[in-house]
Amino acid sequence: MAEVNIICIGCPLGCTATLTIGDGGEVAAITGCECKAGEKYVVEEYKNPVRVLTATVVTQGSPQPLLPVRTAVPIPKAKLLPGMKVLAKTRVKPPVKIGDVVIPNLLDTGIDVASTSDLAI
Numbered sequence: 001m002a003e004v005n006i007i008c009i010g011c012p013l014g015c016t017a018t019l020t021i022g023d024g025g026e027v028a029a030i031t032g033c034e035c036k037a038g039e040k041y042v043v044e045e046y047k048n049p050v051r052v053l054t055a056t057v058v059t060q061g062s063p064q065p066l067l068p069v070r071t072a073v074p075i076p077k078a079k080l081l082p083g084m085k086v087l088a089k090t091r092v093k094p095p096v097k098i099g100d101v102v103i104p105n106l107l108d109t110g111i112d113v114a115s116t117s118d119l120a121i
Helices: 036-047 077-089
Strands: 002-007 015-020 025-032 054-059 066-071 100-102 113-115
Touching: 002 100, 025 036, 036 100, 054 077, 054 100
Parallel strands: none
Antiparallel strands: 002 015, 015 025, 054 066, 066 113, 100 113
8 A cells, every 4th residue: 555645626625635646557546735725736636647737838930939829628637738839840820719729639639729819929
């Protein structure tokens, strides 16, 4: 058995949860959470941590040098650095509206990267 500590961000309490992990990698026990939502969050964070990727991409043909973008939903944490490498190679030309897909299906995740700002000519 092993223990893993995770700080819960499921609510404003910010509980420090301790997960007891069995020999097979399953969560055997959870302590330190003050609510059921926290228990759910820390188990998901242990099993499959995900994050929203927020960044900028370089523009071409616009006075605005960078365009802010983000994934539509969280992606696996392990895909953040490879995703950033894709974004670093991406060039966007105007016009672009808020919500326009800049990169469809990032890294075959089925998740799109969309603009969070307009890009004018």
